[in-house]
Amino acid sequence: MNDTIAALATPAAPAALAVIRVSGPRSREITDLLLRKPVRWHPQKAWHREIWDGAERLDDVVLLYWQQPRSYTGEEMIEVSCHGNPLLVDRILAAYFTRGARAALPGEFTQRAFLHGKLDLTQAEAIADLIHAGSLRSLTVAQEMKEGRLGRVLAGARTTLLELVAHAEAFLDFPEEDIDPEVGAGMLHRIDRLRDELLGLAGSAPTGRLLREGIVVVLAGRPNVGKSSLFNAILRQSRAIVSPHPGTTRDTIESLCQIHGFPVRLIDTAGHRTAEHPVEAEGVRRAEEALRSADIILHVSVAPEPPEADPVSRAPLLPHQRLLLVANKGDLGIHPERRSQLCVSTLTRQGLPELDRLLHQEIASLAPDASTGSAVNARQEAALRRAAAALERASAAFRAGLACELWCLELRTALQAVGEVMGAVTSEEVLDEVFRRFCIGK
Incomplete structure (x- = not known):
């Protein structure tokens, strides 16, 4: 930890501002080498200065000094706020590197904070x-x-x-x-x-996994039952292509969303059927793979048809998985045997609020400890x-x-x-x- 390290602390993309972190025993010394107007360093005080690389002016910046041990890392640390052009950021970092700093490794600022006792693991x-x-x-x-x-x-x-x-x-x-x-x-x-x-x-731990990686909700069912329309309705945006022709979806389509504050990975899949084309076969294989990774399977069928018309609903589940049966196209009529089942219509939005509540209940039951803070x-x-x-x-x-x-x-x-x-x-x-x-x- 005797090295002085530097790295961009904000995203590496064009922006109004970027922040460069410099931490280590030579933070002030190296920064002084880039200034023509000296700074009388005081903790938690900001200075507006120009940074130079030899005879070349790089940018006008704001410098903020954090004194050891009252910095994020527990070391001498300086934050350089500059204009957020990635080319400009690279030039400022290069000026630090040529004067003795080195590029920080992933997580090295936080690792130093841990090693200096600023936080536990x-x-x-x-x-x-x-x-x-x-x-x-x-x-x-x-x-x-x-x-x-x-x-x-x-x-x-x-x-x-x-x-x-x-x-x-x-x-x-x-x-x-x-x-x-x-x-x-x-x-x-x-x-x-x-x-x-x-x-x-x-x-x-299972709650932690769900909160970090997202709860996987997979839409499954035969072709042309409206999975993609339901996918778009849950997302409240047109994400998947919708067509009246069967087999429009040939690959899995995934999108991240929130359902009542929980992170959800919503996956639309190709319709389950006997594939006649290699591309279709690959789509069906990927759909089966997505089903194996699902926490919740949202099985979609057609409301006007009898339940026995859909054999996929009888597929065995893994021990941790939940199955929700939803009949779509309720605006075309509802078969008498489906009266006790949740029927929705993505066209009229019939039943969608009830589906939202049902998804919330199932997701909350998967992560019961989310409110405990651990x-x-x-x-x-x-x-x-x-x-x-x-x-x-x-x-x-x-x-x-x-x-x-x-x-x-x-x-x-x-x-x-x-x-x-x-x-x-x-x-x-x-x-x-x-x-x-x-x-x-x-």
């Missing part, structure tokens, strides 16, 4: 979720995680584990001081309660489950009256796993994996 990971949040609910959860909600819970769990380990090791060091039965029962209660708490946090990722889930398993083994060993050394070892294993989630004890490989998915400049 759960907060660092939440920053990436905050940047990429695709819905109001995922944004809210990411903000709460960034503010340290999960970190505070785990800090409490880690404190409890430290106390339990200290108590157990004191007993090992002083075997003549036997554990009082009430103290022993109290320890067992604390171990079991902590195990349940960690399992509860790990159980929020939605752990796959790495965090794995570590939490290891900790809970170790506590379960410690509890079993304690109940069986086994040697204190055995269940004390399990408590230490749990302590190690909880520390991995927070970053208290984390290998360099884990850190590289965590920050690798960040964007450059963050």
Whole structure:
């Protein structure tokens, strides 16, 4: 961390403004080399200056100085606000690089913030979720995680584990001081309660996946039942081509949207039929692939036809999947056997509000923990489950009256796993994996 790093912190696209971040021990020194009018640096104060590369004037900029340790990274840091032409940004960055700074790696600013103790690993990971949040609910959860909600819970769990380990090791060091039965029962209660708490946090992982990746809703059914029209109606925009001729959709069409604050990946698919053309066959194959990845399958049929006319509705589901049956073209009439089924019309918008409410109910049931503010990722889930398993083994060993050394070892294993989630004890490989998915400049 002795290097001084620089990178664009805003999107690399034409804009009114761009912000370049420079962090490290030589931030001010290198910036001074680009100025003809010197700056008397004061923390959190802005200066309007011209930046020069030798004899060539690059741009007039606003410089903001952040003093160590009160910066985002915990280091000396300068933010350069310049005009947002990518060519201009590249020239300013090149001027920094030729004077001793280097290009920041993806996530390196946040990694330095973590290494300087500005945030724990759960907060660092939440920053990436905050940047990429695709819905109001995922944004809210990411903000709460960034503010340290999960970190505070785990800090409490880690404190409890430290106390339990200290108590157990004191007993090992002083075997003549036997554990009082009430103290022993109290320890067992604390171990079991902590195990349940960690399992509860790990159980929020499916919700985290749905909030980060989006809930996959796939429209399926025979050709010419109006899947593309329904796709457009749900999106409230003309995204898919609609035609009265069967087989118009030959590929999957995907669009991101929000349904009552949840991120949704809505996928329109080719109609299920026996394909006579290689392109049609590929479209059907892709439709089947999309169905396997679906969280919710919205099976579309035709309202005037009897239910038995649509054999696809009998397709087996995977354990995690939900199936919603919707009959389209209700404006052409509704078959008597479909009276209890949801019938809609994309032409008259009949039944679409009811479909919207039904989708909301199913989506909310898939992500019941979205309001709790905790939605752990796959790495965090794995570590939490290891900790809970170790506590379960410690509890079993304690109940069986086994040697204190055995269940004390399990408590230490749990302590190690909880520390991995927070970053208290984390290998360099884990850190590289965590920050690798960040964007450059963050």
